[in-house]
Amino acid sequence: MKILVVEDEKSLRDVIVESLEKERYVVEVACNYNEASFKVNDYDYDCILLDITLPGGSGLDILRTIKSTKKNEGVIIISAKDSIDDKVAGLDLGADDYLAKPFHLAELNARVKSVIRRKQMDGNLLLEMGNLTLNPQTFHVEVGGKPLALNRKEYDLLYYFISNPNRVLNKTTLVEAVWGDYADQADSLDFVYSQVKNLRKKLVTIGADVELKAVYGFGYKLVLKD
Amino acid sequence: MKLSHYIQKNIAWVLLLVSALWSMFFYFAIISEVNDETDDSLENYRTLLIQKAMKDSTMLSGNYTNDIMTKHFIREIDYSEWENYQEHFSDSLVFYQDELEYDPVRVLSTAFQYQDGRCFELVVMTSILEKDDMVTSIFFCVLILYIVQVISILVICNLVLRRSFKPFNKILEWMSRFRLGESEEPLPKLDLEIAEFKNLYNSVEEMSDKNKEIFLSQKQFIENASHELQTPLAICRNKLELMAESGDCTEGQMEQIGDIYQSIERIIRLNKTLLFLSKIENHQYNQLTHVRFNPILKKVLADIEEIYDEKAIEGIYVEEGEFEMEMDEHLALSLVQNLIKNAFLHNEENGYVKVHVATDRWSVTNSGKGEALNEATLFDRFTKNTTKNSDSNGLGLSIVKSIAQLYDLEVRYRYTEEGHCFEVSKC
Numbered sequence: 001m002k003i004l005v006v007e008d009e010k011s012l013r014d015v016i017v018e019s020l021e022k023e024r025y026v027v028e029v030a031c032n033y034n035e036a037s038f039k040v041n042d043y044d045y046d047c048i049l050l051d052i053t054l055p056g057g058s059g060l061d062i063l064r065t066i067k068s069t070k071k072n073e074g075v076i077i078i079s080a081k082d083s084i085d086d087k088v089a090g091l092d093l094g095a096d097d098y099l100a101k102p103f104h105l106a107e108l109n110a111r112v113k114s115v116i117r118r119k120q121m122d123g124n125l126l127l128e129m130g131n132l133t134l135n136p137q138t139f140h141v142e143v144g145g146k147p148l149a150l151n152r153k154e155y156d157l158l159y160y161f162i163s164n165p166n167r168v169l170n171k172t173t174l175v176e177a178v179w180g181d182y183a184d185q186a187d188s189l190d191f192v193y194s195q196v197k198n199l200r201k202k203l204v205t206i207g208a209d210v211e212l213k214a215v216y217g218f219g220y221k222l223v224l225k226d
Numbered sequence: 227m228k229l230s231h232y233i234q235k236n237i238a239w240v241l242l243l244v245s246a247l248w249s250m251f252f253y254f255a256i257i258s259e260v261n262d263e264t265d266d267s268l269e270n271y272r273t274l275l276i277q278k279a280m281k282d283s284t285m286l287s288g289n290y291t292n293d294i295m296t297k298h299f300i301r302e303i304d305y306s307e308w309e310n311y312q313e314h315f316s317d318s319l320v321f322y323q324d325e326l327e328y329d330p331v332r333v334l335s336t337a338f339q340y341q342d343g344r345c346f347e348l349v350v351m352t353s354i355l356e357k358d359d360m361v362t363s364i365f366f367c368v369l370i371l372y373i374v375q376v377i378s379i380l381v382i383c384n385l386v387l388r389r390s391f392k393p394f395n396k397i398l399e400w401m402s403r404f405r406l407g408e409s410e411e412p413l414p415k416l417d418l419e420i421a422e423f424k425n426l427y428n429s430v431e432e433m434s435d436k437n438k439e440i441f442l443s444q445k446q447f448i449e450n451a452s453h454e455l456q457t458p459l460a461i462c463r464n465k466l467e468l469m470a471e472s473g474d475c476t477e478g479q480m481e482q483i484g485d486i487y488q489s490i491e492r493i494i495r496l497n498k499t500l501l502f503l504s505k506i507e508n509h510q511y512n513q514l515t516h517v518r519f520n521p522i523l524k525k526v527l528a529d530i531e532e533i534y535d536e537k538a539i540e541g542i543y544v545e546e547g548e549f550e551m552e553m554d555e556h557l558a559l560s561l562v563q564n565l566i567k568n569a570f571l572h573n574e575e576n577g578y579v580k581v582h583v584a585t586d587r588w589s590v591t592n593s594g595k596g597e598a599l600n601e602a603t604l605f606d607r608f609t610k611n612t613t614k615n616s617d618s619n620g621l622g623l624s625i626v627k628s629i630a631q632l633y634d635l636e637v638r639y640r641y642t643e644e645g646h647c648f649e650v651s652k653c
Binding site: 213 | 453456461484485533536
């Protein structure tokens, strides 16, 4: 899997690259408009992370180029401009997703994975880890062939964990992932705890060989059982 | 007190004083002039009488009344008396038979020596005008003058002030309508004759322009600052995420990373909210669509109830009518979310949140301990009415207020038996 990160801010570019490399992607970078245009024209990528405000030009123009060459590349816009207009313009031009800065790396991972999955025509849409499989289209979860019944919040949590296997997810990241806009209150941190507890119990009961591990003082991660 | 009344009051006082002084001066001037004239004529008369008496000795005995106005008496006196006699004027009263009253007279007493050496005293008197009557008539004349003056000043004041204050009132009206960032209609063009008003006009114009400028630049500043903060915040947070994942940290370090992470999280939210607020106030949400509030209210209530199900708060939805209006969908959602979220957040366990919708209003009521909140500061930024939620950023109700203002909605808070109630209604 090859991913191009178009971002002019070096530090941010570096963390994105580091995070994506952990997921075993091949990552290339472009730090300005010209470099990005050049790379987009000459190489093929599975997914492109595209900043809109770039030195030398607009990311939206690069998006136009990509779409005009009829390449089947997934494009996720990452922009500091969290405005509806930009979002609409980007998606209208054919971007697959839009992520406003600042974002969680876990969120980025989930989006990248989702875009790549959608682009793969052979269509292995299932997310798998151990004997756990999750179908994002039918919201169906199975453990070793047995269906696992989850409520919406538990499903959202599990989806997030399985999109970021083996990675520590902070409580606030989880809150935001599951409750979106409503989550900006500290109270909800306790709710994460109880939801994770429920999910963990269900996974154990059904005999999954993955487990949710608490990382003291920070959050949780989904790992394969030893 | 209106300016015209104020001017009138002061002028009336001054006029009263001036009129009183003037009438006194006028009275004494007239009296002295009249006395002067009378004395002159008495002296003439005396000369005539003495000349006449020198020729006609019969006049030397007895009193005479020459006509109604004048009288004279002649009396023989000693030589010694004559020698010391000082001619003098005096005022006196004489009883007039025909008028049956005492009238004031001017008296000239003098003495002369006849050819044969006999000495005589001559007293000549003439009736002069009555001072009492004079005082009364002067008083009434001045009074009438005073009243006429006051009335005419009143009329002139009213007419002139009303006319000349028209532009002033227009400026005043404009100022009272002027709201920074809201209604910024330009100052109406006025044809000003009066220099002071011209100055006022120019100053007001300059001041409002300057205020607008400052307001805009401040707004711009907040927006730019929030904007510029996004990337460094993103880097901080993402680096922390990587650090936490690296697995090199001890438990204690992880806990600290977690704390830093949450603090950054708060800054990020605060920043986002500030950006959102300034976008609302900059009218950047201007996609008007026909928004039906009922389904939004119902859905948000259900969603948030689910989030807070640990607290076992009951969501009650009462529909009496359809609340619909033209507004930006995103803002409508934000308005609803903020109010309902607040209702859940500031609630107690096993409490309730009641959403009530009618055609022209909807309200969110929540159970909750404590007394009524301070309505004056409730909608201000960063005001925290309850101390227990230190993690709420204090901007939720500011957003509500900004959105409401944008669409002429009225948001009212009241505390009833049912609890805290926020009501949104069409103006």
